[in-house]
Amino acid sequence: xxxxxxxxxxxxxxxxxxxxxxxxxxxxxxxxxxxxxxxxxxxxxxxxxxxxxxxxxxxxxxxxxxxxxxxxxxxxxxxxxxxxxxxxxxxxxxxxxxxxxxxxxxxxxxxxxxxxxxxxxxxxxxxxxxxxxxxxxxxxxxxxxxxxxxxxxxxxxxxxxxxxxxxxxxxxxxxxxxxxxxxxxxxxxxxxxxxxxxxxxxxxxxxxxxxxxxxxxxxx
Amino acid sequence: xxxxxxxxxxxxxxxxxxxxxxxxxxxxxxxxxxxxxxxxxxxxxxxxxxxxxxxxxxxxxxxxxxxxxxxxxxxxxxxxxxxxxxxxxxxxxxxxxxxxxxxxxxxxxxxxxxxxxxxxxxxxxxxxxxxxxxxxxxxxxxxxxxxxxxxxxxxxxxxxxxxxxxxxxxxxxxxxxxxxxxxxxxxxxxxxxxxxxxxxxxxxxxxxxxxxxxxxxxxx
Numbered sequence: 001x002x003x004x005x006x007x008x009x010x011x012x013x014x015x016x017x018x019x020x021x022x023x024x025x026x027x028x029x030x031x032x033x034x035x036x037x038x039x040x041x042x043x044x045x046x047x048x049x050x051x052x053x054x055x056x057x058x059x060x061x062x063x064x065x066x067x068x069x070x071x072x073x074x075x076x077x078x079x080x081x082x083x084x085x086x087x088x089x090x091x092x093x094x095x096x097x098x099x100x101x102x103x104x105x106x107x108x109x110x111x112x113x114x115x116x117x118x119x120x121x122x123x124x125x126x127x128x129x130x131x132x133x134x135x136x137x138x139x140x141x142x143x144x145x146x147x148x149x150x151x152x153x154x155x156x157x158x159x160x161x162x163x164x165x166x167x168x169x170x171x172x173x174x175x176x177x178x179x180x181x182x183x184x185x186x187x188x189x190x191x192x193x194x195x196x197x198x199x200x201x202x203x204x205x206x207x208x209x210x211x212x213x214x215x216x217x218x219x220x
Numbered sequence: 221x222x223x224x225x226x227x228x229x230x231x232x233x234x235x236x237x238x239x240x241x242x243x244x245x246x247x248x249x250x251x252x253x254x255x256x257x258x259x260x261x262x263x264x265x266x267x268x269x270x271x272x273x274x275x276x277x278x279x280x281x282x283x284x285x286x287x288x289x290x291x292x293x294x295x296x297x298x299x300x301x302x303x304x305x306x307x308x309x310x311x312x313x314x315x316x317x318x319x320x321x322x323x324x325x326x327x328x329x330x331x332x333x334x335x336x337x338x339x340x341x342x343x344x345x346x347x348x349x350x351x352x353x354x355x356x357x358x359x360x361x362x363x364x365x366x367x368x369x370x371x372x373x374x375x376x377x378x379x380x381x382x383x384x385x386x387x388x389x390x391x392x393x394x395x396x397x398x399x400x401x402x403x404x405x406x407x408x409x410x411x412x413x414x415x416x417x418x419x420x421x422x423x424x425x426x427x428x429x430x431x432x433x434x435x436x437x438x439x440x
Contacts, residue, residue, distance in 0.1 A: 039344055116401075123403035124259055135407030143408050153434075160436050165409045166425045167434075169401070170394040177393025181336075183343035187355030188363050189385045205386045213433040214373075214387075216380050 025051050034114040038182050069118045076112045081141040094153035103203050109179035116176050243281050245271050254334040258402050289338045296332045301361040314373035323423050329399035336396050
């Protein structure tokens with residue numbers, strides 16, 4: 001890695017660093033690669049090859065695969081959690097926030113089905129500090145959103161009291177699984193890819209189940 | 221790999237092959253390793269080291285990491301799907317089958333949190349034939365169980381008509397996520413490991429949500 005950095009002279013480095021398009025192009029190439037392979041197993045060379053650049057340039061921009069993974073999460077999830085903050089602050093009922101959130105969540109996972117797998121990898125191993133920071137930046141905001149949402153719903157009389165952690169695992173698990181298990185959908189259900197219509201139907205289904213279950217006679 | 225097989229003379233091979241305990245011990249070591257690391261990234265050497273045997277012996281028994289993964293799935297999931305078949309045939313209401321199934325599913329994922337990740341890896345890449353076979357053996361039986369269960373529930377007047385694929389993704393996603401995201405539980409919710417009590421509460425929560433949602437006034 002040092003040799004790569006040394007090979008880039010200060011002047012060259014500056015030139016590269018001021019070209020945000022290169023960084024963006026590399027991130028997009030890495031994301032496309034993971035979506036295409038339905039896997040987070042990729043090499044910096046593959047990212048380089050796909051973007052028509054060298055593996056050395058990828059390494060220059062991100063240092064390592066881990067650095068690239070962090071940058072992908074930062075680009076993708078920071079935006080999503082900031083939208084979550086805006087949604088939390090809107091003066092609308094909790095039920096409506098939930099519906100909008102489910103729609104945004106399934107959309108986000110379909111665009112970035114690798115999100116939770118990368119977060120999982122970044123929260124493993126011996127680097128506790130990194131795990132804690134990744135959790136604070138990208139997981140806790142979601143948990144916090146759920147706490148606030150569930151409290152609002154109970155206050156408005158629309159939700160019964162619910163344990164936020166259980167809600168987290170059910171909602172995230174359900175919304176991620178549709179997007180991250182393309183092979184299951186293909187081989188066990190004979191469906192190739194999620195159309196807009198299918199996505200809308202699934203969001204409506206998860207919302208309906210959350211709000212009234214699968215009982216034959218829902219409330220209301 | 222050839223050298224390993226060649227090194228084992230027919231006599232030696234026979235002796236090893238007749239010792240099912242060795243195979244079992246290696247499978248258990250691999251499973252423990254994945255649970256401990258909260259990851260499916262492991263090497264045959266690590267499995268050998270953990271079980272006090274050589275990597276060569278691991279390779280002799282399973283051929284490759286892929287072979288070991290298939291054997292783990294075969295051992296763990298075959299039993300689970302056969303229990304599913306027995307559950308489907310029992311003369312009890314669909315709601316009761318659902319409750320028992322959720323309990324078994326969460327238990328299975330807690331014992332083998334790596335299950336879906338291994339299945340995912342085995343259903344990827346260029347080997348379409350393998351993907352199709354893995355799906356037929358380990359995913360389709362679950363999908364089929366859900367189809368039958370949902371039909372029974374509608375006939376008994378307890379379920380409204382539900383799309384089985386949507387039900388699959390919601391239930392599997394929700395039940396797996398609790399077991400397979402130990403780091404999220406630890407760092408974002410400050411909970412170390414799933415106790416029996418927590419497991420029971422989560423199963424009851426998922427069942428309640430499925431049956432009556434989170435609405436303040438569930439049916440009945």
